[in-house]
Amino acid sequence: MDTQQTEPGAVVIDDLSEVLQHIAPRAYRKTRAKVANSPETRQFLDLGLEILRADLLEHEGPDMEEGEHSRIFGSVSRERLLRRAAESSDPKVRFLTENQFRYRWPHKNEYTEDLIAYLFRPEPYNAHLDMMAAAANDMTRQLSLGQLIEKLAAVELDAVLANVRVSLITVLQASLPNHPRVREYAARYWYANVLDRWSGIYEQVCNAYGLHLQPGVTWEDLAVLFNSVIDGVTLRARTEGAVPTTSSNQPVLTAAIFAMVPSLLDLDGRDPYEITAIATHGESLPSSARR
Incomplete structure (x- = not known):
């Protein structure tokens, strides 16, 4: 179980083990629950939401008329997540690696589905x-x-x-x-x-x-x-x-x-x-x- 700062002064106790259905698919159940609630998992998902916010609400992403990047989740790539992590002001986020991401989500569509679940959780x-x-x-x-x-x-x-x-x-x-x-x-x-x-x-x-x-x-x-x-x-x-x-x-x-x-x-x-x-x-x- 982990805590999340969603608004200034508001701390939410938030168990992601039942929310993220595709996390670390090759790990044992107990390990998967631990990985789901790890800080790195939440950081990867928060980076995905930051990219969606920038692309969909502030339109800072690729032109939505440019072919292969026209799909909503097309721009939330592993490479872009890691670039955004490297630019973060949080030193812990800057140390996120490609191997950490691949261990959690071997395939892009698995991350996308967990990102949707993470967004919609109440x-x-x-x-x-x-x-x-x-x-x-x-x-x-x-x-x-x-x-x-x-x-x-x-x-x-x-x-x-x-x-x-x-x-x-x-x-x-x-x-x-x-x-x-x-x-x-x-x-x-x-x-x-x-x-x-x-x-x-x-x-x-x-x-x-x-x-x-x-x-x-x-x-x-x-x-x-x-x-x-x-x-x-x-x-x-x-x-x-x-x-x-x-x-x-x-x-x-x-x-x-x-x-x-x-x-x-x-x-x-x-x-x-x-x-x-x-x-x-x-x-x-x-x-x-x-x-």
Whole structure:
């Protein structure tokens, strides 16, 4: 087991032995687990993500119209990984060797598939979800439901747009929708975890406001619907370079959530800005929490 620094101040305990299916294929199982969690393995994979970021998000790689290098993973070669390692400011990364790479992944396609699994694994994103759960809990104590929707939507959109890993996942899903590993890992590692966590956050928020689901609706439905809108909005924001808004200048994500809420939650005819938390020992929220 190893630790990874994903964001400033955030350390993730991350076991890669079950994530990397192609690591050191000729080694014994116990050895494979040790190699999977070695610093060198993570360094090779992080270098691959750095190359994808540079090529796909910053377009520093080969021209995508130049024949043999046009495939997304074509430029993530062993040679380019080692060149990038040699240029690293980290002395440990600079000492990575070709033999170390070949021992872990004798064939390029094995590294590619493990790189996809490494990208899609949910652990690095869990710290963000923990933060969102805590933020939502704090917001319910201070804001009306309408204000919380505005604030939480803005915070999540900003966080997703700033997250390089999520950006790469979005690019791969959009450009390689039929890739078997992209499909498998998106379902197994990404959506299963992210939607489950968001379901819990939405239930937590609604319980605080004393709200119930409409008949036939589940917390998973809320997560699927809201997060589908987030996926679409973030993809458009990345393409256009700005957060999309409606004709009234309201962020599209916020407007979409407000439009869906009455059909998903029983508001008892109330305006979301009039709904305040009940889980505060009978205390009412200050007037600033009302529209």
